[in-house]
Amino acid sequence: MGYSIGQVAKKTGLTAHTLRYYEKEGLLPFVKKSGSGLRVFSDSDLDWLVLIECLKGTGMSLKDIKQYIDWYMEGDSTLNQRLEMFKRQKLKLEEQMSQLQKHMEKINYKIAYYTEIIANGSEGVFERNPELAAERKRVYGK
Amino acid sequence: MGYSIGQVAKKTGLTAHTLRYYEKEGLLPFVKKSGSGLRVFSDSDLDWLVLIECLKGTGMSLKDIKQYIDWYMEGDSTLNQRLEMFKRQKLKLEEQMSQLQKHMEKINYKIAYYTEIIANGSEGVFERNPELAAERKRVYGK
DNA sequence: ATAGTTTTTAGAGTTAACTCTAAGTCAAGA
């Protein structure tokens, strides 16, 4: 059960170029080659790609993802490092989620603001945009 | 009430270099210069920086942020474009938040997995990592 | 007044993560 690089590109949405780049960077150390040199991806290589997308999606650099993979290949002596890495990533992710929630509030405010002045003209209640000024004071101090 | 570039750098956590870069890219069109050529930031410039950080934090490129600023400077004829931009950004943000939630589940699984095998050795219940294989099938089909 | 710190500019350099090219090899269908 093997997939060509093109099939994997289609499945994952990554390009074949990107998949080769990931391999070159050491992120896909398990991908086999056929007798004639073609890459043959297995289901477990797809599992790795799922994990890579997850870590990348939470802002981890390819370099740090490679560090994890290197630890993985080093075996059981690195179990603690790997656990700690995921714990750090979880904290980072929680921070990100709470940041996004704050960004969402600002964007909702902007949508309300523009909706209001498009409906009622610029003399509407939001005129002086007090929320953002308050926000500035909260964020940067007075 | 004006701030030097160094004061703003301290307030925002951006470097003075980055602030100059933003200005060069057209993101800070309202920053004044003193008679001798020094930048003088006002509170309203800090408001802009809050908004820029918000949009950047939701993944908008500086180029797109500049587009918004250009629309802003064009005046009321662009109110609808600006509203639509924020609505698009809100959708993007909702998608991001739901993605992060999924990533969080995977990372929680990994933390449980590593915690288990560190505690009980690699013959634990998580041995064959079935969750990620199931996830691969869900994500990429087969 | 002078020493030390900040700011100015134009422009060069860096980094991460792709993205593409060229020239050749491999594989599958008519």
Next chain:
DNA sequence: TCTTGACTTAGAGTTAACTCTAAAAACTAT
């Protein structure tokens, strides 16, 4: 077999967003 499309490599090129440099000018504290 021929052709067409997918795949191979090494290496060059691109893009976004900084990041830094150098030399000069401007503030600030004694």
